[in-house]
Amino acid sequence: MPKTILVTGAGRGLGRTLAEQCGARGDAVIAHARSEEALDGVPCERRLIADLERPEAIEDAVAGLGIEHLDALVHNAGIAHIAPVGGQELEWWQRTMAVNVVAVAELTRLLLPALRASGGHVVFVNSGAGLSAGPGWSSYAASKHAVKALADALRGEERAAGVRVTSVYPSHFKTDMQRSVREQFGSDYDLERATSVESIAKAVIDVLNAPSDMVVNELRIEPPNPLPIRPRA
C-alpha cells in the first residue's frame, strides 16, 4: 500500500537513495533539503526546504506544506565533525546539536498531529555512535545518544496513539559522510567492506512495511566484515 513519507536530507547520501527507492515503489515522497537545487532529480510529490541548523525556522516551512496525514517521517539528515573534546570548537557543538537533535525534535513535534492521524511511523537514522562513544566522536556521539533518548521517550508516549518509532543503528555505509569521517581520522577506507546505501535504504523500507501486528523498535546494521575506523600507523 503506497505511503506518504517525509525524508530529511533527501538531496544526497542515504536520504536521496531512500527517496528514490520509495518513489519507485509508488510512495508519495515529501523530500526535505536546505535548497530546491539539492532536490533536482529526486522523485517527490512535495518539497520541504529548511536549514536544520536553524530549528526555529522549521515551523513556518512545515506550515506552508499543510501536511494533515503522514505515514512516515524518516529523520535522516545529519552531520559529523570529528575532534577530541579538547579541540572540539563551540561552533561545532552548536551546529551538531542543532541539526542532529534539536531540529529532529522540532520536526517531530510539528508533524505529530499528521502522524497520529495516519497511525504513522517515525524512523530515526541513528548510528553505532548512538550506543557507544570512542575517542574523537564526542559531539556526534553525544547528539546520537540524545536522539536515542528522544526516540525512546517518543515510543512510550505515542504508542497508545498508534504511532510507531524505530531507531536504526548502522555501523558504516558508503556516502560522503563515511568518506569524510575516514579522512578526519586519517583512516583507511575500503569501499568493498562498507554497506551500500541501497542496502540501508532497503532495510528502512522493510521496517516501514513490516506486518501490522509487529513493530521493529531498534535495528542494528553492520557490514559482514567491517573495516574499523583507525588512524593509519
Ligand SMILES: NC(=O)c1ccc[n+]([C@@H]2O[C@H](COP(=O)([O-])OP(=O)(O)OC[C@H]3O[C@@H](n4cnc5c(N)ncnc54)[C@H](OP(=O)(O)O)[C@@H]3O)[C@@H](O)[C@H]2O)c1
Ligand atoms: N554514512 C555512514 O557510514 C553512517 C553511519 C551511521 C549513521 N549514519 C547516519 O545516516 C544519516 C545519513 O548519513 P549519510 O551518510 O547519508 O550523510 P551524507 O551523505 O553526509 O548526507 C547528509 C545529508 O544531511 C543533510 N544535511 C546536513 N546538514 C543539514 C542542514 N543544516 N540542513 C538540512 N540538511 C542538512 C545533507 O544536505 P546537504 O547536501 O545540504 O549538506 C545531506 O542530505 C545521518 O544521520 C548519519 O548520521 C551514517
